[in-house]
Amino acid sequence: MKIIIIGGTGTIGSAVAKELASRHTVIIAAYRQGDLHLDITDPTSITQMYKTVGKFDALIATTGNVHFGALTEMTAEDYQIGLHSKLMGQINLVLQGLASINDAGSFTLTSGILSCDPIRYGSSAAMVNGALDAFVKSAALEMPRAIRINVVSPSVLTEAMDKYADYFRGFESVPAARVALAYSKSVEGAQTGQIYCVK
Amino acid sequence: MKIIIIGGTGTIGSAVAKELASRHTVIIAAYRQGDLHLDITDPTSITQMYKTVGKFDALIATTGNVHFGALTEMTAEDYQIGLHSKLMGQINLVLQGLASINDAGSFTLTSGILSCDPIRYGSSAAMVNGALDAFVKSAALEMPRAIRINVVSPSVLTEAMDKYADYFRGFESVPAARVALAYSKSVEGAQTGQIYCVK
Numbered sequence: 001m002k003i004i005i006i007g008g009t010g011t012i013g014s015a016v017a018k019e020l021a022s023r024h025t026v027i028i029a030a031y032r033q034g035d036l037h038l039d040i041t042d043p044t045s046i047t048q049m050y051k052t053v054g055k056f057d058a059l060i061a062t063t064g065n066v067h068f069g070a071l072t073e074m075t076a077e078d079y080q081i082g083l084h085s086k087l088m089g090q091i092n093l094v095l096q097g098l099a100s101i102n103d104a105g106s107f108t109l110t111s112g113i114l115s116c117d118p119i120r121y122g123s124s125a126a127m128v129n130g131a132l133d134a135f136v137k138s139a140a141l142e143m144p145r146a147i148r149i150n151v152v153s154p155s156v157l158t159e160a161m162d163k164y165a166d167y168f169r170g171f172e173s174v175p176a177a178r179v180a181l182a183y184s185k186s187v188e189g190a191q192t193g194q195i196y197c198v199k
Numbered sequence: 200m201k202i203i204i205i206g207g208t209g210t211i212g213s214a215v216a217k218e219l220a221s222r223h224t225v226i227i228a229a230y231r232q233g234d235l236h237l238d239i240t241d242p243t244s245i246t247q248m249y250k251t252v253g254k255f256d257a258l259i260a261t262t263g264n265v266h267f268g269a270l271t272e273m274t275a276e277d278y279q280i281g282l283h284s285k286l287m288g289q290i291n292l293v294l295q296g297l298a299s300i301n302d303a304g305s306f307t308l309t310s311g312i313l314s315c316d317p318i319r320y321g322s323s324a325a326m327v328n329g330a331l332d333a334f335v336k337s338a339a340l341e342m343p344r345a346i347r348i349n350v351v352s353p354s355v356l357t358e359a360m361d362k363y364a365d366y367f368r369g370f371e372s373v374p375a376a377r378v379a380l381a382y383s384k385s386v387e388g389a390q391t392g393q394i395y396c397v398k
Binding site: 043070071072074075076079080083087088091092095098114115116118119120121122123125126127128129130131132133134135137138139141142143144 | 242269270271273274275278279282286287290291294297313314315317318319320321322324325326327328329330331332333334336337338340341342343
């Protein structure tokens with residue numbers, strides 16, 4: 001399969017690339033490094049990326065920003081960051097990708113545990129993750145040409161615990177290599193409309 | 200209690216007003232009719248509404264638009280309608296309302312069944328409802344001064360079935376009067392961070 005990994009240079013993305021590269025042709029797309037550059041918040045950048053890649057079998061998105069902050073200090077603009085980047089960035093990858101994905105191809109997006117298991121400062125992340133999970137469940141019903149769509153919802157990464165441990169006390173972290181298995185299941189399996197919680 | 204019902208002239212809103220008016224002071228705010236007019240997509244209109252109302256005990260939001268359409272025809276702009284109106288309209292009511300809500304007051308928002316039980320053409324509704332449910336669960340953790348927040352997630356209304364029956368085949372519809380009980384539970388009860396599914 002020809003698989004595009006958006007954010008493929010990040011902690012999750014590079015673990016996914018490692019998991020899939022021995023069996024498939026993997027194209028790494030990222031903001032700065034990788035085989036191709038793109039900015040998921042810019043729809044024309046997404047269009048250009050798909051034009052360069054041509055036909056493909058799977059799109060994996062492992063990137064997107066959200067703003068973390070105290071609820072009482074959050075502004076509408078702070079929420080807009082997550083809606084614009086992690087949410088609509090990934091949705092636009094799906095909407096535009098439908099034109100050039102092969103029959104029976106798959107989209108795999110990334111949400112996160114905070115919609116199910118919330119923490120302080122995480123109301124924007126929760127909002128965006130909840131939106132992504134529900135979108136995928138619904139969009140799966142209407143995918144044409146046997147195209148599938150799933151979302152991986154990981155807990156906090158073990159690799160990120162040195163930075164984030166204080167915010168995630170009591171959470172069991174998961175190594176990126178374990179999270180990567182869920183993307184493999186999504187791309188190489190047959191399920192659709194699934195939310196793969198890795199915790 | 201002094202209770203503001205946004206969208207209080209709509210099918211759900213008027214049923215909620217009927218349920219609560221005998222026991223509380225109810226202020227109906229809506230786009231065209233009601234005691235006060237506001238446009239939830241315009242943050243300055245929300246500011247003006249709160250200025251007029253002064254201190255209050257409960258805010259109930261029962262309004263907001265989303266675009267329904269086939270996934271393969273939906274554009275980023277179509278999704279933006281729901282994100283701007285039903286999602287951020289309600290979130291802005293909460294963010295701004297925190298300044299003038301009384302201690303131990305409550306916010307009650309409205310999502311809907313399509314994030315849990317999706318239908319064709321409903322991917323934007325699913326997205327927005329999922330975002331609202333997760334936001335409320337997370338925001339409840341950080342509400343100051345014993346303020347509470349819940350969301351009501353109703354199935355299709357019996358009153359709307361003449362228009363929408365074809366889209367909701369096999370769904371059990373719920374009368375607005377039954378949905379109104381969930382708002383009563385949210386406002387007059389003690390729970391917070393809850394998603395009240397009425398189906």
